[in-house]
Amino acid sequence: MITDRVIPKELKEKINILVVEDNLLGRKLIGFLLKKWGFHYDICANGKLALENLKLNKYDLILMDIQMPEMNGHETSKYIREKLKLGLPIIAMTSHATEEERKKCLISGMVDYIAKPIVEEELYNLTVNYLFTTVVENLENKY
Amino acid sequence: MEAKTENIQKTTDLSYLIELSAGNKVFVKEMVALFLSENPEEIKALAKGIAEKNYKTIKTVAHKLRSTIPFIGLDKHIEKEVVEIESMASESVDIKEIEIRFSKIKSVCEKAYFELSPVSSVI
Numbered sequence: 001m002i003t004d005r006v007i008p009k010e011l012k013e014k015i016n017i018l019v020v021e022d023n024l025l026g027r028k029l030i031g032f033l034l035k036k037w038g039f040h041y042d043i044c045a046n047g048k049l050a051l052e053n054l055k056l057n058k059y060d061l062i063l064m065d066i067q068m069p070e071m072n073g074h075e076t077s078k079y080i081r082e083k084l085k086l087g088l089p090i091i092a093m094t095s096h097a098t099e100e101e102r103k104k105c106l107i108s109g110m111v112d113y114i115a116k117p118i119v120e121e122e123l124y125n126l127t128v129n130y131l132f133t134t135v136v137e138n139l140e141n142k143y
Numbered sequence: 144m145e146a147k148t149e150n151i152q153k154t155t156d157l158s159y160l161i162e163l164s165a166g167n168k169v170f171v172k173e174m175v176a177l178f179l180s181e182n183p184e185e186i187k188a189l190a191k192g193i194a195e196k197n198y199k200t201i202k203t204v205a206h207k208l209r210s211t212i213p214f215i216g217l218d219k220h221i222e223k224e225v226v227e228i229e230s231m232a233s234e235s236v237d238i239k240e241i242e243i244r245f246s247k248i249k250s251v252c253e254k255a256y257f258e259l260s261p262v263s264s265v266i
Binding site for chain 2: 022024025026032033069116120
C-alpha cells in the first residue's frame, strides 16, 4: 500500500537525493523512478565518488548500494557519520536481504534497507517517509 | 511434443521492467540494450576468474550478475547457481563445483542474449 504522506511539489523540487550504485542497470532503474516521482537526484558508482559529491552538494537522502568497488556501502556510511558528521537518512539497497545484513547496515549508520530487485512501492514508501520526517516536518516546525 | 513446447519457451521475461515503467517502451529498450552490452562482459569476466582460480574476481562478478539478472527475468532460471557461486567463491571451494554452475549460467545468458537482440531493435 502506498504511503498517504504527500510531499508538496514546490518542496519536492528543492529535495536532492544521492544514489550510490555500481550496477549500470540498477542506476538507470533508480534514476527512472526518482525522475518519475519528481525528485532531483545525482548518481555515482561507488562510495569514493559519493563522498566527493557530498563535499560539493547538499543532499536530503542517500540510496546506498552495499557491495561496490573502491569503497563499499558500509565503509561509506561510516565515513559519512563519523568524519563528515552528516545525519541525513541513508537507505541501503542490498541483494542480501537477511537479518544479519540489516544489523550490519544499522551499525554502519544506515537507517533502513530495501531488498533487490527493487519493488517500486517499497522504495517510494521508504523514500517519502524518510523525506517527510527529515525535510517536510523540519520545515513545518520552522514556521 | 513436450520437447517442442520447451523449445519455444522464452528464457527472458520483461514483465518486471514493463510493469515498473508502466509500459514505457523507450525505458525498456534502454534497459535491454544495457543488458546486452553488460552481460557478455560479465560472463567473460566470470570465465576469466574461473580459469585463473581468482576467487575474489569470481565473487565480485557473481554478485554483479546477481543484481543484473532479475531485470530480464533470468533470476527464475539461474539465481540459485549465481548465489551458490558467490558463496562458494567466499569459501574458495573446489573450482570444478563453480565450473558446473557457471556452465548453466553461461548457457542461459547466451540464450537470453539471442532472444533480446532482436527485441532491442523492435520495441
